[in-house]
Protein backbone atom coordinates (compact mmCIF):
# COMPACT_ATOMS: atom_id res chain seq x y z
CA UNK A 4 0.00 0.00 0.00
CA UNK A 5 1.54 3.32 -1.12
CA UNK A 6 1.77 6.02 1.51
CA UNK A 7 2.32 9.73 1.08
CA UNK A 8 5.98 10.72 1.42
CA UNK A 9 5.75 14.40 0.60
CA UNK A 10 2.63 16.33 1.55
CA UNK A 11 2.01 20.03 0.99
CA UNK A 12 -1.13 21.42 2.56
CA UNK A 13 -2.52 24.86 1.90
CA UNK A 14 0.94 26.30 1.29
CA UNK A 15 1.16 30.04 0.62
CA UNK A 16 4.10 32.23 -0.24
CA UNK A 17 4.63 35.79 -1.41
CA UNK A 18 7.61 37.54 -2.94
CA UNK A 19 6.79 41.07 -1.88
CA UNK A 20 3.38 41.78 -3.37
CA UNK A 21 3.53 38.79 -5.67
CA UNK A 22 1.49 35.81 -4.45
CA UNK A 23 3.69 33.03 -5.90
CA UNK A 24 2.16 30.01 -4.20
CA UNK A 25 -1.58 30.13 -3.71
CA UNK A 26 -2.90 27.53 -1.34
CA UNK A 27 -0.93 24.64 -2.81
CA UNK A 28 -2.05 21.09 -1.94
CA UNK A 29 0.09 18.27 -3.22
CA UNK A 30 0.69 14.74 -2.05
CA UNK A 31 3.37 12.47 -3.49
CA UNK A 32 3.49 8.78 -2.63
CA UNK A 33 6.57 6.69 -2.02
CA UNK A 34 7.95 5.55 -5.35
CA UNK A 35 5.81 7.95 -7.32
CA UNK A 36 7.19 10.07 -10.15
CA UNK A 37 5.42 13.41 -10.48
CA UNK A 38 6.03 15.86 -13.30
CA UNK A 39 5.38 19.53 -12.66
CA UNK A 40 4.63 21.50 -15.78
CA UNK A 41 3.41 25.02 -16.44
CA UNK A 42 4.30 28.39 -17.91
CA UNK A 43 7.43 30.23 -16.86
CA UNK A 44 6.86 32.23 -13.69
CA UNK A 45 3.97 30.04 -12.55
CA UNK A 46 5.77 29.12 -9.32
CA UNK A 47 7.11 25.64 -10.14
CA UNK A 48 10.64 26.29 -8.93
CA UNK A 49 9.44 28.06 -5.83
CA UNK A 50 7.17 25.15 -4.92
CA UNK A 51 10.01 22.69 -5.41
CA UNK A 52 12.37 24.77 -3.34
CA UNK A 53 9.93 25.00 -0.43
CA UNK A 54 10.10 21.20 -0.14
CA UNK A 55 13.68 21.34 1.13
CA UNK A 56 13.20 24.77 2.59
CA UNK A 57 15.50 26.64 0.25
CA UNK A 58 12.44 28.91 0.29
CA UNK A 59 10.43 29.48 3.45
CA UNK A 60 6.64 29.51 3.43
CA UNK A 61 4.20 31.86 5.14
CA UNK A 62 1.36 29.50 5.88
CA UNK A 63 0.37 25.89 5.41
CA UNK A 64 2.35 22.77 6.23
CA UNK A 65 4.85 20.58 4.46
CA UNK A 66 5.65 17.11 5.77
CA UNK A 67 8.21 14.60 4.59
CA UNK A 68 7.63 11.04 5.65
CA UNK A 69 5.05 12.27 8.15
CA UNK A 70 7.37 14.78 9.81
CA UNK A 71 6.87 18.54 9.40
CA UNK A 72 9.82 20.46 7.93
CA UNK A 73 12.14 21.69 10.69
CA UNK A 74 12.59 25.45 10.76
CA UNK A 75 16.37 25.56 10.95
CA UNK A 76 19.54 24.17 12.44
CA UNK A 77 20.70 20.56 12.57
CA UNK A 78 17.25 19.09 12.00
CA UNK A 79 16.80 21.09 8.84
CA UNK A 80 20.23 20.04 7.56
CA UNK A 81 19.31 16.44 8.31
CA UNK A 82 16.08 16.80 6.37
CA UNK A 83 17.85 18.32 3.41
CA UNK A 84 20.22 15.36 3.37
CA UNK A 85 17.15 13.17 2.83
CA UNK A 86 15.79 15.33 0.01
CA UNK A 87 17.96 15.32 -3.10
CA UNK A 88 17.93 18.36 -5.35
CA UNK A 89 19.11 18.67 -8.91
CA UNK A 90 19.33 22.19 -10.31
CA UNK A 91 18.95 23.54 -13.81
CA UNK A 92 22.48 24.96 -13.66
CA UNK A 93 24.04 21.80 -12.09
CA UNK A 94 25.76 23.77 -9.30
CA UNK A 95 28.63 21.31 -8.95
CA UNK A 96 31.22 22.54 -6.44
CA UNK A 97 33.54 24.31 -8.84
CA UNK A 98 36.71 23.93 -6.76
CA UNK A 99 36.34 20.20 -6.16
CA UNK A 100 36.94 17.21 -8.38
CA UNK A 101 34.01 15.17 -9.56
CA UNK A 102 34.81 12.47 -7.01
CA UNK A 103 35.06 15.02 -4.18
CA UNK A 104 31.76 16.55 -5.25
CA UNK A 105 30.10 13.20 -4.72
CA UNK A 106 31.89 12.25 -1.48
CA UNK A 107 31.56 15.57 0.36
CA UNK A 108 28.04 14.98 1.68
CA UNK A 109 28.54 11.31 2.62
CA UNK A 110 31.74 12.15 4.53
CA UNK A 111 30.66 15.36 6.26
CA UNK A 112 26.95 14.69 6.77
CA UNK A 113 26.58 10.90 6.78
CA UNK A 114 29.96 10.46 8.52
CA UNK A 115 31.09 7.74 6.16
CA UNK A 116 34.79 6.90 6.03
CA UNK A 117 36.64 8.43 3.11
CA UNK A 118 37.47 5.08 1.56
CA UNK A 119 33.89 3.82 1.82
CA UNK A 120 32.52 7.11 0.46
CA UNK A 121 34.92 6.96 -2.49
CA UNK A 122 34.04 3.37 -3.24
CA UNK A 123 30.33 4.18 -3.20
CA UNK A 124 30.89 7.35 -5.22
CA UNK A 125 32.76 5.47 -7.94
CA UNK A 126 29.89 2.99 -8.17
CA UNK A 127 27.43 5.88 -8.55
CA UNK A 128 29.60 7.65 -11.13
CA UNK A 129 29.68 4.40 -13.06
CA UNK A 130 25.91 4.13 -12.81
CA UNK A 131 25.51 7.55 -14.41
CA UNK A 132 28.33 6.86 -16.89
CA UNK A 133 30.98 9.39 -15.88
CA UNK A 134 33.44 7.23 -13.95
CA UNK A 135 36.22 8.19 -16.40
CA UNK A 136 35.90 11.82 -15.31
CA UNK A 137 36.21 11.19 -11.57
CA UNK A 138 39.42 13.18 -11.13
CA UNK A 139 38.54 16.11 -13.36
CA UNK A 140 36.98 19.40 -12.32
CA UNK A 141 33.40 20.35 -13.21
CA UNK A 142 34.43 22.99 -15.77
CA UNK A 143 36.23 20.26 -17.76
CA UNK A 144 32.99 18.31 -18.30
CA UNK A 145 30.15 18.82 -20.76
CA UNK A 146 26.82 20.03 -19.45
CA UNK A 147 25.29 16.59 -19.79
CA UNK A 148 28.14 15.01 -17.85
CA UNK A 149 27.94 17.68 -15.15
CA UNK A 150 24.24 17.10 -14.68
CA UNK A 151 24.77 13.37 -14.38
CA UNK A 152 27.41 14.04 -11.72
CA UNK A 153 24.91 16.29 -9.93
CA UNK A 154 22.46 13.39 -9.91
CA UNK A 155 25.15 11.08 -8.53
CA UNK A 156 25.97 13.65 -5.85
CA UNK A 157 22.33 13.66 -4.75
CA UNK A 158 22.07 9.87 -4.89
CA UNK A 159 25.14 9.51 -2.70
CA UNK A 160 23.07 10.85 0.19
CA UNK A 161 20.58 8.01 -0.33
CA UNK A 162 17.69 10.48 -0.39
CA UNK A 163 14.06 9.53 0.22
CA UNK A 164 12.89 11.81 -2.55
CA UNK A 165 14.59 13.71 -5.33
CA UNK A 166 13.60 17.09 -6.71
CA UNK A 167 14.61 18.10 -10.22
CA UNK A 168 14.23 21.72 -11.34
CA UNK A 169 14.34 21.73 -15.13
CA UNK A 170 17.36 19.42 -15.18
CA UNK A 171 17.72 19.45 -18.96
CA UNK A 172 16.79 22.97 -19.95
CA UNK A 173 20.35 24.34 -19.75
CA UNK A 174 21.66 21.52 -21.94
CA UNK A 175 22.48 21.35 -25.63
CA UNK A 176 19.88 19.17 -27.36
CA UNK A 177 22.26 16.29 -27.99
CA UNK A 178 22.92 15.94 -24.26
CA UNK A 179 19.34 15.91 -23.06
CA UNK A 180 18.81 12.22 -23.55
CA UNK A 181 21.85 11.07 -21.64
CA UNK A 182 20.45 12.84 -18.59
CA UNK A 183 16.86 11.74 -19.14
CA UNK A 184 18.04 8.13 -19.51
CA UNK A 185 19.60 8.29 -16.06
CA UNK A 186 16.38 9.74 -14.66
CA UNK A 187 14.25 7.08 -16.30
CA UNK A 188 16.56 4.50 -14.72
CA UNK A 189 16.02 6.07 -11.31
CA UNK A 190 12.27 6.08 -11.76
CA UNK A 191 12.37 2.38 -12.72
CA UNK A 192 14.38 1.64 -9.60
CA UNK A 193 11.58 3.09 -7.49
CA UNK A 194 12.96 6.51 -6.55
CA UNK A 195 10.34 9.04 -5.49
CA UNK A 196 10.77 11.98 -7.84
CA UNK A 197 9.29 15.42 -8.35
CA UNK A 198 10.46 16.72 -11.69
CA UNK A 199 9.88 20.11 -13.24
CA UNK A 200 10.31 19.52 -16.95
CA UNK A 201 8.69 20.10 -20.30
CA UNK A 202 10.18 16.89 -21.71
CA UNK A 203 7.07 15.00 -22.70
CA UNK A 204 9.05 11.94 -23.71
CA UNK A 205 10.25 11.59 -20.15
CA UNK A 206 6.77 12.25 -18.79
CA UNK A 207 5.31 9.53 -20.96
CA UNK A 208 8.06 7.02 -20.18
CA UNK A 209 8.50 7.52 -16.47
CA UNK A 210 5.82 9.66 -14.84
CA UNK A 211 2.86 8.46 -12.84
CA UNK A 212 1.24 11.85 -12.71
CA UNK A 213 1.43 15.30 -14.25
CA UNK A 214 0.75 18.38 -12.13
CA UNK A 215 -0.06 21.48 -14.11
CA UNK A 216 0.64 24.83 -12.44
CA UNK A 217 -0.37 28.27 -13.58
CA UNK A 218 -0.19 31.58 -11.77
CA UNK A 219 0.80 30.08 -8.42
CA UNK A 220 -1.93 27.45 -8.38
CA UNK A 221 -2.15 23.77 -9.15
CA UNK A 222 -4.75 23.86 -11.88
CA UNK A 223 -4.94 20.25 -12.90
CA UNK A 224 -3.49 16.82 -12.06
CA UNK A 225 -3.77 13.77 -14.28
CA UNK A 226 -1.88 10.81 -15.68
CA UNK A 227 0.52 11.80 -18.46
CA UNK A 228 -1.64 10.00 -21.01
CA UNK A 229 -4.77 11.89 -19.95
CA UNK A 230 -3.06 15.21 -19.53
CA UNK A 231 -1.31 15.33 -22.87
CA UNK A 232 -4.18 13.94 -24.94
CA UNK A 233 -7.14 15.35 -23.12
CA UNK A 234 -6.41 18.26 -20.77
CA UNK A 235 -9.49 19.42 -18.89
CA UNK A 236 -8.77 23.05 -18.09
CA UNK A 237 -8.68 25.80 -20.67
CA UNK A 238 -5.36 27.03 -19.26
CA UNK A 239 -3.73 23.63 -19.71
CA UNK A 240 -5.08 23.38 -23.26
CA UNK A 241 -3.71 26.79 -24.04
CA UNK A 242 -0.31 25.94 -22.54
CA UNK A 243 -0.04 22.61 -24.36
CA UNK A 244 -0.97 24.24 -27.65
CA UNK A 245 1.95 26.61 -27.17
CA UNK A 246 4.59 24.03 -26.27
CA UNK A 247 3.43 21.54 -28.89
CA UNK A 248 3.95 23.97 -31.73
CA UNK A 249 7.69 24.07 -30.93
CA UNK B 250 76.07 53.60 2.22
CA UNK B 251 78.44 51.75 4.53
CA UNK B 252 78.59 54.86 6.68
CA UNK B 253 74.83 54.68 7.15
CA UNK B 254 74.90 51.03 8.10
CA UNK B 255 77.74 51.75 10.53
CA UNK B 256 76.03 54.68 12.12
CA UNK B 257 72.48 53.30 12.40
CA UNK B 258 71.09 49.90 13.24
CA UNK B 259 69.35 49.62 9.89
CA UNK B 260 69.03 45.85 9.99
CA UNK B 261 67.13 45.87 13.22
CA UNK B 262 64.85 48.63 11.86
CA UNK B 263 64.15 46.52 8.77
CA UNK B 264 63.65 43.50 11.00
CA UNK B 265 61.18 45.40 13.15
CA UNK B 266 59.18 46.39 10.06
CA UNK B 267 59.04 42.79 8.88
CA UNK B 268 58.02 41.65 12.37
CA UNK B 269 55.23 44.24 12.52
CA UNK B 270 54.05 43.35 9.03
CA UNK B 271 54.06 39.62 9.62
CA UNK B 272 52.07 39.55 12.85
CA UNK B 273 49.71 42.32 11.76
CA UNK B 274 48.97 40.48 8.54
CA UNK B 275 48.35 37.23 10.39
CA UNK B 276 46.03 38.90 12.89
CA UNK B 277 44.23 40.96 10.25
CA UNK B 278 43.57 37.84 8.16
CA UNK B 279 42.05 36.05 11.14
CA UNK B 280 39.98 38.96 12.43
CA UNK B 281 38.98 39.94 8.90
CA UNK B 282 37.72 36.41 8.21
CA UNK B 283 35.66 36.46 11.39
CA UNK B 284 34.19 39.82 10.39
CA UNK B 285 33.41 38.59 6.87
CA UNK B 286 31.62 35.52 8.24
CA UNK B 287 29.65 37.80 10.56
CA UNK B 288 28.68 40.05 7.68
CA UNK B 289 27.46 37.28 5.37
CA UNK B 290 25.97 35.07 8.09
CA UNK B 291 22.27 34.61 8.82
CA UNK B 292 22.30 36.45 12.16
CA UNK B 293 21.06 40.02 11.79
CA UNK B 294 22.82 41.43 14.81
CA UNK B 295 26.17 40.04 13.65
CA UNK B 296 25.57 41.49 10.18
CA UNK B 297 25.03 44.91 11.65
CA UNK B 298 27.89 44.66 14.12
CA UNK B 299 30.24 43.58 11.32
CA UNK B 300 29.08 46.39 9.05
CA UNK B 301 29.38 48.96 11.84
CA UNK B 302 32.92 47.82 12.61
CA UNK B 303 34.01 48.04 8.99
CA UNK B 304 32.46 51.44 8.43
CA UNK B 305 33.85 52.91 11.61
CA UNK B 306 37.37 51.56 11.25
CA UNK B 307 37.72 52.05 7.52
CA UNK B 308 36.89 55.71 7.83
CA UNK B 309 39.26 56.42 10.72
CA UNK B 310 42.87 57.42 10.03
CA UNK B 311 45.30 54.64 10.89
CA UNK B 312 47.56 57.02 12.82
CA UNK B 313 44.63 57.82 15.07
CA UNK B 314 43.91 54.14 15.72
CA UNK B 315 47.52 53.30 16.52
CA UNK B 316 48.06 56.29 18.81
CA UNK B 317 44.71 55.60 20.46
CA UNK B 318 45.88 52.07 21.21
CA UNK B 319 49.04 53.18 22.97
CA UNK B 320 47.96 56.44 24.57
CA UNK B 321 44.37 55.66 25.55
CA UNK B 322 44.36 51.90 26.04
CA UNK B 323 47.85 51.46 27.39
CA UNK B 324 48.82 54.67 29.16
CA UNK B 325 45.41 55.83 30.30
CA UNK B 326 43.51 52.56 30.83
CA UNK B 327 46.70 50.76 31.88
CA UNK B 328 46.17 47.74 29.69
CA UNK B 329 49.52 46.02 29.43
CA UNK B 330 50.46 43.76 26.57
CA UNK B 331 53.86 43.06 28.15
CA UNK B 332 54.63 42.57 31.84
CA UNK B 333 55.13 46.01 33.38
CA UNK B 334 58.00 44.64 35.43
CA UNK B 335 60.08 43.49 32.49
CA UNK B 336 63.00 45.66 31.47
CA UNK B 337 61.74 45.85 27.87
CA UNK B 338 58.17 46.68 28.92
CA UNK B 339 58.03 50.06 27.19
CA UNK B 340 59.42 48.83 23.89
CA UNK B 341 57.33 45.64 23.93
CA UNK B 342 54.13 47.51 24.69
CA UNK B 343 54.85 49.92 21.85
CA UNK B 344 55.41 47.12 19.34
CA UNK B 345 52.46 45.05 20.49
CA UNK B 346 50.02 47.94 20.58
CA UNK B 347 51.20 48.94 17.12
CA UNK B 348 50.40 45.42 15.94
CA UNK B 349 46.98 45.60 17.59
CA UNK B 350 46.24 48.90 15.86
CA UNK B 351 47.41 47.58 12.51
CA UNK B 352 45.29 44.44 12.93
CA UNK B 353 42.18 46.35 13.94
CA UNK B 354 42.53 48.70 10.97
CA UNK B 355 43.44 46.21 8.25
CA UNK B 356 40.92 43.58 9.37
CA UNK B 357 38.22 45.88 7.98
CA UNK B 358 39.91 45.81 4.57
CA UNK B 359 40.51 42.07 4.74
CA UNK B 360 36.81 41.66 5.51
CA UNK B 361 35.83 43.68 2.44
CA UNK B 362 38.33 41.82 0.24
CA UNK B 363 36.86 38.52 1.40
CA UNK B 364 33.36 39.77 0.81
CA UNK B 365 34.29 40.66 -2.74
CA UNK B 366 35.67 37.11 -2.98
CA UNK B 367 32.43 35.72 -1.62
CA UNK B 368 30.56 37.70 -4.25
CA UNK B 369 32.47 35.76 -6.93
CA UNK B 370 30.81 32.56 -5.66
CA UNK B 371 27.45 32.03 -7.36
CA UNK B 372 24.51 31.58 -4.92
CA UNK B 373 23.85 28.17 -6.47
CA UNK B 374 27.03 26.85 -4.82
CA UNK B 375 25.70 27.53 -1.33
CA UNK B 376 22.27 26.19 -2.28
CA UNK B 377 23.79 22.97 -3.54
CA UNK B 378 25.83 22.72 -0.35
CA UNK B 379 22.77 23.19 1.82
CA UNK B 380 20.72 20.80 -0.23
CA UNK B 381 23.10 17.90 0.45
CA UNK B 382 22.59 18.56 4.14
CA UNK B 383 25.61 20.68 5.03
CA UNK B 384 24.87 23.16 7.83
CA UNK B 385 25.61 26.87 7.57
CA UNK B 386 29.12 26.51 8.99
CA UNK B 387 29.94 23.48 6.88
CA UNK B 388 28.68 25.13 3.70
CA UNK B 389 30.94 28.08 4.40
CA UNK B 390 33.91 25.97 5.33
CA UNK B 391 33.84 23.37 2.58
CA UNK B 392 32.17 25.16 -0.31
CA UNK B 393 31.87 28.93 -0.11
CA UNK B 394 35.02 30.10 1.68
CA UNK B 395 37.54 27.98 -0.28
CA UNK B 396 36.17 29.53 -3.46
CA UNK B 397 35.87 32.97 -1.88
CA UNK B 398 39.52 32.88 -0.76
CA UNK B 399 40.61 32.08 -4.29
CA UNK B 400 38.53 34.97 -5.61
CA UNK B 401 39.85 37.20 -2.84
CA UNK B 402 43.58 36.61 -3.43
CA UNK B 403 43.94 39.59 -5.76
CA UNK B 404 42.12 42.10 -3.50
CA UNK B 405 43.87 40.60 -0.46
CA UNK B 406 47.22 41.21 -2.16
CA UNK B 407 46.40 44.93 -2.30
CA UNK B 408 45.48 44.91 1.37
CA UNK B 409 48.73 43.15 2.34
CA UNK B 410 50.86 45.53 0.31
CA UNK B 411 49.09 48.49 1.90
CA UNK B 412 49.59 46.91 5.31
CA UNK B 413 53.33 46.52 4.80
CA UNK B 414 53.68 50.17 3.89
CA UNK B 415 51.32 51.23 6.66
CA UNK B 416 53.55 49.65 9.32
CA UNK B 417 55.45 52.95 9.09
CA UNK B 418 52.81 54.63 11.25
CA UNK B 419 54.17 52.64 14.19
CA UNK B 420 56.84 55.31 14.18
CA UNK B 421 54.20 57.69 15.54
CA UNK B 422 54.24 55.74 18.79
CA UNK B 423 57.98 55.35 18.90
CA UNK B 424 58.53 51.89 17.51
CA UNK B 425 62.04 51.61 16.12
CA UNK B 426 61.08 50.48 12.65
CA UNK B 427 62.12 51.68 9.21
CA UNK B 428 60.37 55.07 9.25
CA UNK B 429 61.91 55.81 12.63
CA UNK B 430 65.33 54.99 11.23
CA UNK B 431 64.59 57.30 8.32
CA UNK B 432 63.70 60.17 10.59
CA UNK B 433 66.83 59.73 12.68
CA UNK B 434 69.06 59.31 9.66
CA UNK B 435 67.64 62.37 7.94
CA UNK B 436 68.14 64.38 11.07
CA UNK B 437 71.75 63.39 11.67
CA UNK B 438 72.94 62.87 8.10
CA UNK B 439 71.08 65.40 5.92
CA UNK B 440 74.07 65.17 3.57
CA UNK B 441 72.98 61.61 2.73
CA UNK B 442 69.26 62.27 2.46
CA UNK B 443 68.97 61.12 -1.15
CA UNK B 444 70.61 57.82 -0.32
CA UNK B 445 68.45 57.42 2.78
CA UNK B 446 65.26 57.89 0.78
CA UNK B 447 66.41 55.47 -1.91
CA UNK B 448 67.42 52.89 0.66
CA UNK B 449 64.08 52.98 2.43
CA UNK B 450 62.09 53.02 -0.79
CA UNK B 451 64.21 50.13 -2.09
CA UNK B 452 63.55 48.14 1.06
CA UNK B 453 59.78 48.52 0.75
CA UNK B 454 59.79 47.75 -2.95
CA UNK B 455 61.86 44.65 -2.24
CA UNK B 456 59.30 43.60 0.34
CA UNK B 457 56.10 44.35 -1.56
CA UNK B 458 56.91 43.70 -5.19
CA UNK B 459 57.72 39.98 -4.97
CA UNK B 460 54.64 39.55 -2.80
CA UNK B 461 52.50 41.31 -5.39
CA UNK B 462 53.88 39.22 -8.22
CA UNK B 463 53.56 36.01 -6.23
CA UNK B 464 49.96 36.66 -5.24
CA UNK B 465 48.88 37.79 -8.70
CA UNK B 466 50.40 34.63 -10.06
CA UNK B 467 48.73 32.55 -7.39
CA UNK B 468 45.35 34.15 -7.98
CA UNK B 469 45.57 33.27 -11.66
CA UNK B 470 46.62 29.70 -10.99
CA UNK B 471 44.06 29.15 -8.25
CA UNK B 472 41.20 30.84 -10.09
CA UNK B 473 38.09 28.66 -9.94
CA UNK B 474 37.09 27.71 -13.47
CA UNK B 475 33.35 27.98 -14.00
Ligand SMILES: Nc1ncnc2c1ncn2[C@@H]1O[C@H](COP(=O)(O)OP(=O)(O)O)[C@@H](O)[C@H]1O
Pocket residue numbers: 018021023041042043044045046047048049050
Ligand atom coordinates in the same frame (compact mmCIF):
# COMPACT_ATOMS: atom_id res chain seq x y z
N1 LIG C 1 13.84 35.29 -5.00
C1 LIG C 1 12.80 35.88 -5.62
N2 LIG C 1 12.46 37.14 -5.34
C2 LIG C 1 11.42 37.74 -5.94
N3 LIG C 1 10.64 37.15 -6.85
C3 LIG C 1 10.93 35.89 -7.19
C4 LIG C 1 12.02 35.19 -6.60
N4 LIG C 1 12.06 33.94 -7.13
C5 LIG C 1 11.05 33.88 -8.02
N5 LIG C 1 10.36 35.04 -8.06
C6 LIG C 1 9.16 35.31 -8.86
O1 LIG C 1 8.19 34.37 -8.49
C7 LIG C 1 7.48 33.91 -9.62
C8 LIG C 1 7.57 32.41 -9.70
O2 LIG C 1 8.91 32.06 -9.99
P1 LIG C 1 9.36 30.56 -10.20
O3 LIG C 1 8.92 29.75 -9.04
O4 LIG C 1 10.81 30.60 -10.51
O5 LIG C 1 8.54 30.11 -11.48
P2 LIG C 1 8.81 28.96 -12.51
O6 LIG C 1 9.84 28.04 -11.96
O7 LIG C 1 7.49 28.32 -12.71
O8 LIG C 1 9.27 29.64 -13.78
C9 LIG C 1 8.06 34.63 -10.82
O9 LIG C 1 7.23 35.74 -11.11
C10 LIG C 1 9.41 35.09 -10.33
O10 LIG C 1 9.79 36.28 -10.97
Ligand SMILES: [Mg+2]
Pocket residue numbers: 047048049168169
Ligand atom coordinates in the same frame (compact mmCIF):
# COMPACT_ATOMS: atom_id res chain seq x y z
MG1 LIG D 1 11.78 27.63 -12.71
